[in-house]
Amino acid sequence: LCSVMPLVLRAAEKPHLETRNGRHALIVDGAPFLVLGAQINNSSSWASTLPQVWPALEDMHANTVEAPVYWEQLESRPGTFDFSTADLLIKGAREHHLHLVLLWFGTWKNGNMHYVPQWVKTDPKTYPRVINAAGKPIDVLAAGSRNNLQADQRAFAALMHHVAEVDAQEHTVILVQVENESGIIGSPRDYSTESNREFAGQVPAEVLRALHKQPGTWTEVFGSRADETFQAYQQAHYVNEIAKAGKRELDIPFYCNVWLEYPIGELPERQIPNPGIGWPSGGPTQTMLPLWKALAPAIDMIGPDIYSDDRKFYTSVLDAYARPDNPLWIPETGYGDSYAAYLYLALGKGAIGFSPFGVDRTGWTWAPAAPDDSAAHRREPEGPRAHTSNYALLAPMARELAQLNLEGKLQTAVDAPGQAEQELDFGQWKATVRFGFPQPDGRPAPGTPDHSGRALVAQIGPDEFLVTGVDSSVFFHTAGHLPGIGSQILQAEEGHYVDGKWVPLRLWNGDQTDRGLNFRRSGNAVVHIKMGTF
Numbered sequence: 001l002c003s004v005m006p007l008v009l010r011a012a013e014k015p016h017l018e019t020r021n022g023r024h025a026l027i028v029d030g031a032p033f034l035v036l037g038a039q040i041n042n043s044s045s046w047a048s049t050l051p052q053v054w055p056a057l058e059d060m061h062a063n064t065v066e067a068p069v070y071w072e073q074l075e076s077r078p079g080t081f082d083f084s085t086a087d088l089l090i091k092g093a094r095e096h097h098l099h100l101v102l103l104w105f106g107t108w109k110n111g112n113m114h115y116v117p118q119w120v121k122t123d124p125k126t127y128p129r130v131i132n133a134a135g136k137p138i139d140v141l142a143a144g145s146r147n148n149l150q151a152d153q154r155a156f157a158a159l160m161h162h163v164a165e166v167d168a169q170e171h172t173v174i175l176v177q178v179e180n181e182s183g184i185i186g187s188p189r190d191y192s193t194e195s196n197r198e199f200a201g202q203v204p205a206e207v208l209r210a211l212h213k214q215p216g217t218w219t220e221v222f223g224s225r226a227d228e229t230f231q232a233y234q235q236a237h238y239v240n241e242i243a244k245a246g247k248r249e250l251d252i253p254f255y256c257n258v259w260l261e262y263p264i265g266e267l268p269e270r271q272i273p274n275p276g277i278g279w280p281s282g283g284p285t286q287t288m289l290p291l292w293k294a295l296a297p298a299i300d301m302i303g304p305d306i307y308s309d310d311r312k313f314y315t316s317v318l319d320a321y322a323r324p325d326n327p328l329w330i331p332e333t334g335y336g337d338s339y340a341a342y343l344y345l346a347l348g349k350g351a352i353g354f355s356p357f358g359v360d361r362t363g364w365t366w367a368p369a370a371p372d373d374s375a376a377h378r379r380e381p382e383g384p385r386a387h388t389s390n391y392a393l394l395a396p397m398a399r400e401l402a403q404l405n406l407e408g409k410l411q412t413a414v415d416a417p418g419q420a421e422q423e424l425d426f427g428q429w430k431a432t433v434r435f436g437f438p439q440p441d442g443r444p445a446p447g448t449p450d451h452s453g454r455a456l457v458a459q460i461g462p463d464e465f466l467v468t469g470v471d472s473s474v475f476f477h478t479a480g481h482l483p484g485i486g487s488q489i490l491q492a493e494e495g496h497y498v499d500g501k502w503v504p505l506r507l508w509n510g511d512q513t514d515r516g517l518n519f520r521r522s523g524n525a526v527v528h529i530k531m532g533t534f
């Protein structure tokens, strides 16, 4: 059996996004690339800590590192730039055969202004803050301020200019994140005199158009969401202007990450959405995404940071952000094992990449607090074990998977309560996935206790499929027929891809194929199956 498709890499081609029939791919060196990423901790982009970063990424089999670049370090004196952080990251990424996603910690970091230089922090007259409803300035820069915008633009553009210069040949840097979880923590909007005046006026036509609304004031049109929508309007414009200034220097895909709107607890008084407290107000949350897509065209993608492993919530977020005009990209997600199956869920929805947060050996791990604050949840996860086995399995065929996904040929199944058996539909061929072992004949599949069972099936020819999984069995049959009735396995070959070429290892048969291709918990096999009919 030969390789899926010839991969001709063109190193000089700039990273860019390609969209075909509403599906997307990130093109790196001229071919689709699946980002199997890992984000390092916030304070890890330093010469003193990077030695603890690279081995962790290598062990994880990541193909891409996400790392921050700090405005306070880049421009500690106004107009004087120190590019050493970007240089260190680019050099280290190259030495470790990784691609790099640069994260611009500028005006916003998690809904605050904590990464702006001291000369900005100490001069609120020139660089105004958000004013809260009580009339007090808070530690968030105002999005309505021209000075704030120009200061950030100048720094970001300088950084992009430098990257364009040092990375013109190799394109180590494949994506740039503009700001980090932008928004306001501490107020639903800016209540400065100018903002109040604007807020009292009519909603601009571009906002009405984007959201299909009738004219009126902000309060008339958006009711209880007026403050947040107003802030999103100011902020999307600001971020778009930053991105435009950067793109003039470095024309590669830019994205924003999002602190999501999480489901609110059971208590009735907490059912009211609480922008500025529950999440940073004005960011591209599930609710504000349509407005952001319309107002920030220089941002190519908006990617959710997903820190809840609740299956329903995770799925709803993937569905909200996977759009014909927004490639699905998960720039941050939980580092613990309970998040690993969601890589498969994301791939099944066409994701161009995925990246657990907090991967390095600086002695720091971060996991969100559990709603019930239980001790079990407060325990720190013991390293990205399940993510590591995913990456070990998928990294060698990351480009093949990205290409197949762009063509709409890849499907996945992930175990869920009551769904221990699932069917993937490839037209003439159906793939039935059953989760958990043992699977006694004639009885329903047991499912996996932690719902971590997962399977991936991609069609690589009319009767040929690439199949892999964990804790699952996969059998093929034709519509309305059991396996073995009118169809048969011609050959099931285990192997792997090496530089775009399929290298066979052995044939599977007997116990390994009789009740489906059986992928056990230690899941590390990829099978190229050839079906036939009779």
Ligand code: N0T
Pocket (backbone or CB within 6 Å): 042, 110, 180, 181, 257, 259, 260, 262, 305, 307, 308, 332, 357, 366, 368, 369
């Ligand atoms: C993330 C990370 C880092 C259900 C958290 C998450 C990263 C930033 N913020 O450590 O700070 O730089 O983007 C926000 C968490 C929401 C809480 C969800 C609880």
